[in-house]
Amino acid sequence: MRVAALALAAALLAAPSAAASEAGVEPIAGPRLAYVLHCMGCHLEDGSGAPGRVPSLAGVGRFLRVPGGRDYLLRVPGVAQAPLDDAALAALLDWLLARFDPAAAAAPGFAPFRAAEVARARALPLADAEAARRALLAELGAAGDPAEPAPR
Numbered sequence: 001m002r003v004a005a006l007a008l009a010a011a012l013l014a015a016p017s018a019a020a021s022e023a024g025v026e027p028i029a030g031p032r033l034a035y036v037l038h039c040m041g042c043h044l045e046d047g048s049g050a051p052g053r054v055p056s057l058a059g060v061g062r063f064l065r066v067p068g069g070r071d072y073l074l075r076v077p078g079v080a081q082a083p084l085d086d087a088a089l090a091a092l093l094d095w096l097l098a099r100f101d102p103a104a105a106a107a108p109g110f111a112p113f114r115a116a117e118v119a120r121a122r123a124l125p126l127a128d129a130e131a132a133r134r135a136l137l138a139e140l141g142a143a144g145d146p147a148e149p150a151p152r
């Protein structure tokens, strides 16, 4: 998958630069480039993922509404193990929230991710990411979030 992402990234980078500088087109650099290189192979360009295997990133900010959810976002393997330094990973997560859950990123309570918190959290890998995810989604369900039922 990573190879496919790299091939696609190379193709995107080789595209005429005029296309990238058109108004409204986000350049492929910084956090977006990190996403293309390290995340898109599984989560896809539009964040839709693969049903039953890779979760969609749409509405990913819901995890910020329950205790432990922010920690989960930092410790889930694809994030914690990304070959990025703590500051780059913090910037990627801010970008990811803004890109895939703009409402959550713009919410008054949202605090941008910081390199120090990334460093602390990623040092403690999740023993069972799926179980942690299920528990958080159940918590969200219990908190009265009809839009996000727990996965079957």
Ligand code: HEC
Residues within 6 Å of the ligand: 001, 034, 035, 038, 039, 040, 041, 042, 043, 053, 054, 055, 056, 057, 060, 073, 076, 077, 078, 079, 082, 092, 096, 129, 130, 133
């Ligand atoms: C090898 C495939 C793969 C790659 C690469 C990957 N992820 Fe994931 N991601 C997953 C899977 C599968 C889950 C569900 C939790 C689990 O089982 O690890 C997940 C969960 C997540 C979640 C939590 C969303 C949820 O609904 O549980 C976030 C946020 C996330 N990934 C971000 C990223 C970022 C950012 C990157 C790149 C730095 C990345 N992922 C790379 C497969 C991947």
